[in-house]
Amino acid sequence: xxxxxxxxxxxxxxxxxxxxxxxxxxxxxxxxxxxxxxxxxxxxxxxxxxxxxxxxxxxxxxxxxxxxxxxxxxxxxxxxxxxxxxxxxxxxxxxxxxxxxxxxxxxxxxxxxxxxxxxxxxxxxxxxxxxxxxxxxxxxxxxxxxxxxxxxxxxxxxxxxxxxxxxxxxxxxxxxxxxxxxxxxxxxxxxxxxxxxxxxxxxxxxxxxxxxxxxxxxxxxxxxxxxxxxxxxxxxxxxxxxxxxxxxxxxxxxxxxxxxxxxxxxxxxxxxxxxxxxxxxxxxxxxxxxxxxxxxxxxxxxxxxxxxxxxxxxxxxxxxxxxxxxxxxxxxxxxxxxxxxxxxxxxxxxxxxxxxxxxxxxxxxxxxxxxxxxxxxxxxxxxxxxxxxxxxxxxxxxxxxxxxxxxxxxxxxxxxxxxxxxxxxxxxxxxxxxxxxxxxxxxxxxxxxxxxxxxxxxxxxxxxxxxxxxxxxxxxxxxxxxxxxxxxxxxxxxxxxxxxxxxxxxxxxxxxxxxxxxxxxxxxxxxxxxxxxxxxxxxxxxxxxxxxxxxxxxxxxxxxxxxxxxxxxxxxxxxxxxxxxxxxxxxxxxxxxxxxxxxxxxxxxxxxxxxxxxxxxxxxxxxxxxxxxxxxxxxxxxxxxxxxxxxxxxxxxxxxxxxxxxxxxxxxxxxxxx
Amino acid sequence: xxxxxxxxxxxxxxxxxxxxxxxxxxxxxxxxxxxxxxxxxxxxxxxxxxxxxxxxxxxxxxxxxxxxxxxxxxxxxxxxxxxxxxxxxxxxxxxxxxxxxxxxxxxxxxxxxxxxxxxxxxxxxxxxxxxxxxxxxxxxxxxxxxxxxxxxxxxxxxxxxxxxxxxxxxxxxxxxxxxxxxxxxxxxxxxxxxxxxxxxxxxxxxxxxxxxxxxxxxxxxxxxxxxxxxxxxxxxxxxxxxxxxxxxxxxxxxxxxxxxxxxxxxxxxxxxxxxxxxxxxxxxxxxxxxxxxxxxxxxxxxxxxxxxxxxxxxxxxx
Numbered sequence: 001x002x003x004x005x006x007x008x009x010x011x012x013x014x015x016x017x018x019x020x021x022x023x024x025x026x027x028x029x030x031x032x033x034x035x036x037x038x039x040x041x042x043x044x045x046x047x048x049x050x051x052x053x054x055x056x057x058x059x060x061x062x063x064x065x066x067x068x069x070x071x072x073x074x075x076x077x078x079x080x081x082x083x084x085x086x087x088x089x090x091x092x093x094x095x096x097x098x099x100x101x102x103x104x105x106x107x108x109x110x111x112x113x114x115x116x117x118x119x120x121x122x123x124x125x126x127x128x129x130x131x132x133x134x135x136x137x138x139x140x141x142x143x144x145x146x147x148x149x150x151x152x153x154x155x156x157x158x159x160x161x162x163x164x165x166x167x168x169x170x171x172x173x174x175x176x177x178x179x180x181x182x183x184x185x186x187x188x189x190x191x192x193x194x195x196x197x198x199x200x201x202x203x204x205x206x207x208x209x210x211x212x213x214x215x216x217x218x219x220x221x222x223x224x225x226x227x228x229x230x231x232x233x234x235x236x237x238x239x240x241x242x243x244x245x246x247x248x249x250x251x252x253x254x255x256x257x258x259x260x261x262x263x264x265x266x267x268x269x270x271x272x273x274x275x276x277x278x279x280x281x282x283x284x285x286x287x288x289x290x291x292x293x294x295x296x297x298x299x300x301x302x303x304x305x306x307x308x309x310x311x312x313x314x315x316x317x318x319x320x321x322x323x324x325x326x327x328x329x330x331x332x333x334x335x336x337x338x339x340x341x342x343x344x345x346x347x348x349x350x351x352x353x354x355x356x357x358x359x360x361x362x363x364x365x366x367x368x369x370x371x372x373x374x375x376x377x378x379x380x381x382x383x384x385x386x387x388x389x390x391x392x393x394x395x396x397x398x399x400x401x402x403x404x405x406x407x408x409x410x411x412x413x414x415x416x417x418x419x420x421x422x423x424x425x426x427x428x429x430x431x432x433x434x435x436x437x438x439x440x441x442x443x444x445x446x447x448x449x450x451x452x453x454x455x456x457x458x459x460x461x462x463x464x465x466x467x468x469x470x471x472x473x474x475x476x477x478x479x480x481x482x483x484x485x486x487x488x489x490x491x492x493x494x495x496x497x498x499x500x501x502x503x504x505x506x507x508x509x510x511x512x513x514x515x516x517x518x519x520x521x522x523x524x525x526x527x528x529x530x531x532x533x534x535x536x537x538x539x540x541x542x543x544x545x546x547x548x549x550x551x552x553x554x555x556x557x558x559x560x561x562x563x564x565x566x567x568x569x570x571x572x573x574x575x576x577x578x579x580x581x582x583x584x585x586x587x588x589x590x591x592x593x594x595x596x597x598x599x600x601x602x603x604x605x606x607x608x609x610x611x612x613x614x615x616x617x618x619x620x621x622x623x624x625x626x627x628x629x630x631x632x633x634x635x636x637x638x639x640x641x642x643x644x645x646x647x648x649x650x651x652x653x654x655x656x657x658x659x660x661x662x663x664x665x666x667x668x669x670x671x672x673x674x
Numbered sequence: 675x676x677x678x679x680x681x682x683x684x685x686x687x688x689x690x691x692x693x694x695x696x697x698x699x700x701x702x703x704x705x706x707x708x709x710x711x712x713x714x715x716x717x718x719x720x721x722x723x724x725x726x727x728x729x730x731x732x733x734x735x736x737x738x739x740x741x742x743x744x745x746x747x748x749x750x751x752x753x754x755x756x757x758x759x760x761x762x763x764x765x766x767x768x769x770x771x772x773x774x775x776x777x778x779x780x781x782x783x784x785x786x787x788x789x790x791x792x793x794x795x796x797x798x799x800x801x802x803x804x805x806x807x808x809x810x811x812x813x814x815x816x817x818x819x820x821x822x823x824x825x826x827x828x829x830x831x832x833x834x835x836x837x838x839x840x841x842x843x844x845x846x847x848x849x850x851x852x853x854x855x856x857x858x859x860x861x862x863x864x865x866x867x868x869x870x871x872x873x874x875x876x877x878x879x880x881x882x883x884x885x886x887x888x889x890x891x892x893x894x895x896x897x898x899x900x901x902x903x904x905x906x907x908x909x910x911x912x913x914x915x916x917x918x919x920x921x922x923x924x925x926x927x928x929x930x931x932x933x934x935x936x937x938x939x940x941x942x943x944x945x946x947x948x949x950x951x952x953x954x955x956x957x958x959x960x961x962x963x964x965x966x967x968x969x970x971x972x973x974x975x976x977x978x979x980x981x982x983x984x985x986x987x988x989x990x991x992x
Contacts, residue, residue, distance in 0.1 A: 090891070090893060096892040104889040106889075
């Protein structure tokens with residue numbers, strides 16, 4: 001009996017709306033966490049997964065309250081416990097690793113103190129012993145030179161280091177249960193893989209039970225023994241990790257797995273229609289009804305119950321799960337993207353470098369930028385009309401910086417950006433004429449911030465139409481409706497405000513606004529990162545469709561390598577603002593030749609328990625690109641000698657048209673692949 | 675860090691220089707001058723010339739500015755026109771009186787404001803918050819001339835506990851002044867405390883909602899330890915600048931309150947010298963008030979810099 005560590009019984013949590021209605025965030029949740037087991041809770045934003053994890057610590061956020069049910073830990077209910085008693089459980093028996101360690105560490109306290117605080121509260125160690133223990137903990141989470149790290153403030157560490165500190169802090173109380181709330185979201189791919197590997201190691205090493213909350217099935221697949229899938233405040237599927245990922249018998253999970261782009265598959269995955277309903281909207285019936293391929297009349301009126309299937313050791317909330325039982329595997333169908341680029345060059349970057357260095361007074365007077373080691377250097381890319389080229393790399397690789405320069409938001413230091421072979425776009429916005437501005441449009445990562453909340457959809461889309469084409473009255477109206485239909489939004493969206501739209505709908509409006517200017521090039525800056533997984537595929541499909549219709553060229557920036565794989569024709573890999581590899585995505589993904597490309601692709605997490613990430617290099621973050629030699633020398637595991645530190649590597653061409661910048665001969669690089 | 679401090683001090687001096695220029699030019703452009711005001715209807719011919727010579731107004735304006743500035747740096751602001759005494763001597767006791775009033779208000783008002791702000795934030799939407807917040811909003815909105823007059827009516831006239839207006843010589847000793855300042859201090863502190871309490875409240879509430887406070891709770895940190903270690907240092911940092919502005923405002927003379935209570939401070943001197951067209955005094959006051967603002971803001975910025983580890987390292991790295 002005592003192998004169950006946490007028991008959630010009929011838990012409902014909600015809030016009171018302005019009208020006084022009770023709106024449920026969690027609906028009657030029951031589950032158990034066993035000793036030593038890692039449970040993944042997966043769901044999109046708003047599915048209630050974080051609320052559930054916090055409730056397991058007896059914590060309910062301000063504004064929410066418990067409507068019914070219990071969270072039992074050691075046979076006492078945490079939700080009605082006095083705060084004095086809770087203080088003895090939190091941090092000591094159950095510890096939390098937060099999503100955003102940068103914001104979860106108190107800014108005015110040193111790292112060492114914050115760990116020491118947990119030790120003081122939850123152990124009887126003397127000061128000397130605690131000091132030793134802090135070093136041990138920092139060592140355990142693999143932070144370099146623990147003594148100096150302990151004296152630093154949180155903001156002096158990188159994102160990955162902050163996350164490790166948070167792990168160390170949680171381990172300080174030697175808890176029996178660790179709750180992890182999206183612990184790797186927001187980290188770079190390589191860092192993410194390293195942190196996950198560390199967590200796996202800790203779980204095995206200490207035998208701690210873990211509850212891992214994430215929207216990322218890739219991360220969940222790497223760590224969990226059992227998976228709970230949440231949708232709209234309910235558990236819709238619960239079972240052994242492998243079965244859920246390989247043979248999901250709930251339509252939502254099935255669709256979700258189908259819509260996630262995979263590294264091994266080129267092309268766009270099928271998309272799921274619609275988006276998750278807001279809390280309180282669905283009154284009766286299945287909350288997935290609208291988006292389900294299997295729904296019948298019955299689903300609309302009666303809510304399905306969570307049904308335990310003994311032979312599969314799985315619980316499922318669906319009337320029609322049997323239809324999915326027979327499908328042995330998730331067959332992912334992808335729409336191969338058409339490469340409709342022609343040989344005409346549309347944008348050419350030659351020897352572009354960009355610097356963020358502050359201009360000194362003299363430089364300002366002579367209107368020049370002097371910086372020997374600029375953030376972005378020596379970028380040569382030829383972009384053909386109608387192609388999708390993706391820029392990939394970790395944060396700090398300069399991919400967004402290059403976009404900004406193409407858009408004219410940032411001046412280049414040296415080099416030339418040419419449009420259509422003769423028009424010079426090296427200048428910034430002030431010096432460009434309206435037509436230069438029109439031909440390049442941007443779609444931003446977060447539509448919440450890029451759409452003016454005080455404008456209606458109509459006004460937002462009308463702006464470029466008025467500005468560039470001077471449209472008025474009936475014609476303007478016709479154009480707006482036309483654009484809305486192109487992005488699959490109806491005419492009735494015109495009078496809505498951004499806050500009345502879902503994330504995916506907002507991004508569609510942003511896409512419509514970009515296309516309103518009839519641009520030749522659209523710069524997509526992490527356009528799907530802020531979207532839920534089930535919505536992402538739909539937006540990608542839309543972008544591809546529009547590109548085929550209009551012959552637009554995309555420059556696509558994303559940290560998600562699988563997304564890049566799905567949509568791009570060509571990939572440029574950047575490290576510290578320098579190009580490492582440029583080539584057709586098929587070749588780059590199948591035979592990553594440059595050592596950095598290998599590192600990057602190896603770290604990608606796939607929603608498949610059988611594909612483990614390969615950790616080739618350390619995830620150290622360098623603050624500045626090296627002064628001399630190859631940009632990747634600091635992390636490269638295949639340094640050939642002093643030449644890497646002294647000389648900038650030459651470009652080498654492969655037979656398939658890949659260009660690679662490395663000192664290692666191309667034959668040798670390719671040999672390693674086979 | 676040192677470079678930054680020097681830079682800020684230099685900037686402060688430039689500000690003062692500009693302020694002095696503006697006031698000087700301003701007084702030059704105004705029709706009439708010290709002599710015409712002083713001599714009134716006799717302002718012509720021989721007498722006017724004599725006056726100009728005596729006050730040194732017969733030399734070009736820029737020369738006068740330079741000599742005035744050189745003297746002002748040494749603390750000599752020339753002579754007041756109305757009393758014919760050195761402005762230094764007029765200002766001295768006034769500054770002292772204003773300091774007494776301001777420091778009394780600060781020592782009483784700021785601790786109360788902090789306590790009220792923190793209490794209302796921690797018991798947000800509960801009875802203490804609702805009660806205190808209602809009172810502070812009230813205190814904030816009633817203009818000081820009304821609250822001051824009401825205070826005089828109730829405490830001085832009806833209850834006869836304290837003197838209603840301050841009738842003392844300008845250079846009175848501190849102890850004699852004390853009973854006289856109780857009512858003005860209450861009148862000033864009410865508004866100031868209310869403003870600051872609301873500021874502190876919103877700042878604390880914001881920090882309480884932050885992820886690191888949630889993390890501290892989930893770490894098992896006891897409530898009060900969390901408040902003092904994790905919440906207050908971060909919540910009160912932004913308050914430093916507001917406190918500095920309030921102090922500068924207090925020192926610069928709370929004109930209305932000083933006039934209502936007939937209090938011999940800087941604020942009343944401003945009114946007096948403007949209505950007497952005592953331009954040299956007005957100039958001197960402008961410079962002194964400006965230096966108070968500049969130096970207190972500088973101090974506040976340096977304090978935030980010292981207390982906020984984030985800013986400190988950022989500056990060093992640059």
